[in-house]
Amino acid sequence: MSQVKEEFQQFYRTIAGSRFSDWLEILPAQIAAWCLQNRTELDKWQKLLGKLPSLKSSGIDLLNQVRVGSETDVDDYTRKQIIGLLQQFKPWRKGPFHLHGIHLDTEWRSDWKWDRVLPHLSPLRDRNVLDVGSGSGYHLWRMRGQGARFVVGVDPYPLFLMQFLILKHFIGDADVYQLPLGIEHLPPLKQFDTVFSMGVLYHRKSPMDFLSQLKGLLRKGGELVLETLVVEGDEQRVLLPGERYAQMRNVWFIPSPAALEIWLQKAGFSDIRTVDISTTSTDEQRSTEWMTTHSLQDFLDPEDSTRTIEGYPAPIRAVVVAQA
Numbered sequence: 001m002s003q004v005k006e007e008f009q010q011f012y013r014t015i016a017g018s019r020f021s022d023w024l025e026i027l028p029a030q031i032a033a034w035c036l037q038n039r040t041e042l043d044k045w046q047k048l049l050g051k052l053p054s055l056k057s058s059g060i061d062l063l064n065q066v067r068v069g070s071e072t073d074v075d076d077y078t079r080k081q082i083i084g085l086l087q088q089f090k091p092w093r094k095g096p097f098h099l100h101g102i103h104l105d106t107e108w109r110s111d112w113k114w115d116r117v118l119p120h121l122s123p124l125r126d127r128n129v130l131d132v133g134s135g136s137g138y139h140l141w142r143m144r145g146q147g148a149r150f151v152v153g154v155d156p157y158p159l160f161l162m163q164f165l166i167l168k169h170f171i172g173d174a175d176v177y178q179l180p181l182g183i184e185h186l187p188p189l190k191q192f193d194t195v196f197s198m199g200v201l202y203h204r205k206s207p208m209d210f211l212s213q214l215k216g217l218l219r220k221g222g223e224l225v226l227e228t229l230v231v232e233g234d235e236q237r238v239l240l241p242g243e244r245y246a247q248m249r250n251v252w253f254i255p256s257p258a259a260l261e262i263w264l265q266k267a268g269f270s271d272i273r274t275v276d277i278s279t280t281s282t283d284e285q286r287s288t289e290w291m292t293t294h295s296l297q298d299f300l301d302p303e304d305s306t307r308t309i310e311g312y313p314a315p316i317r318a319v320v321v322a323q324a
Contacts, residue, residue: 156185
């Protein structure tokens with residue numbers, strides 16, 4: 001059985017008999033359909049995944065970063081082999097990762113976002129945690145580093161799942177999973193203690209429906225951690241970009257923090273708090289050797305870095321915490 005299919009089978013075994021067992025009524029059929037739809041890409045990537053060497057690690061750090069082993073764990077030949085395989089899975093957007101002395105310097109400094117979010121969370125120890133829009137899974141490992149019992153990410157893009165499986169190959173943690181699904185594929189489980197959604201809301205055509213879906217995944221009293229683009233203004237201010245925002249095509253609504261809090265209240269959340277507002281810098285999002293195409297510096301007005309090239313306010317991101 002391929003590594004990809006075995007990963008899904010292990011997830012089914014993990015949730016069978018748990019509070020999440022009802023999910024099995026629909027999940028295997030959804031995954032089977034996804035595998036069939038992406039069969040050509042999966043066959044190619046599975047062959048590459050199978051070439052990853054099995055290594056003994058001198059240590060793993062998920063608390064302070066995502067670091068596996070050190071450069072002394074592998075010889076130069078093996079390190080070059082790993083680098084060559086990792087390069088087949090570019091672009092690497094969320095990270096960074098440190099694998100046996102290899103610095104996988106991703107487009108986003110996702111560790112900076114985590115440092116902004118972490119002080120405002122309820123403790124994750126022994127919690128069941130979901131990350132909606134998990135990308136390559138960087139934050140899943142940081143959640144696990146904080147002691148979360150069961151960590152699940154969902155993101156529909158095949159490449160992100162492959163990148164996650166590469167990290168899981170080296171880390172070897174059985175209780176962290178990623179599923180190739182969008183939130184529209186998830187039933188209202190009402191079981192997760194904490195649900196994260198970071199960098200997704202503005203990509204949804206119906207933000208209110210999205211917030212209601214997030215609430216449906218949380219147990220009563222569970223915590224939502226929402227990170228998203230915002231604009232300055234009062235509760236009336238919501239930006240509706242044209243065809244593109246900072247060269248992104250699928251940006252629908254960017255609210256002010258005050259408007260976002262009202263949206264969350266209308267969706268049934270309580271104890272709503274905007275805990276951080278930060279301007280995205282070109283040090284936090286930039287091109288690297290692992291993501292060589294255009295990045296934030298190319299999407300800002302070269303004459304005025306406070307505006308995008310389309311003339312909108314440059315990216316500002318807020319973190320909001322609320323209770324279901």
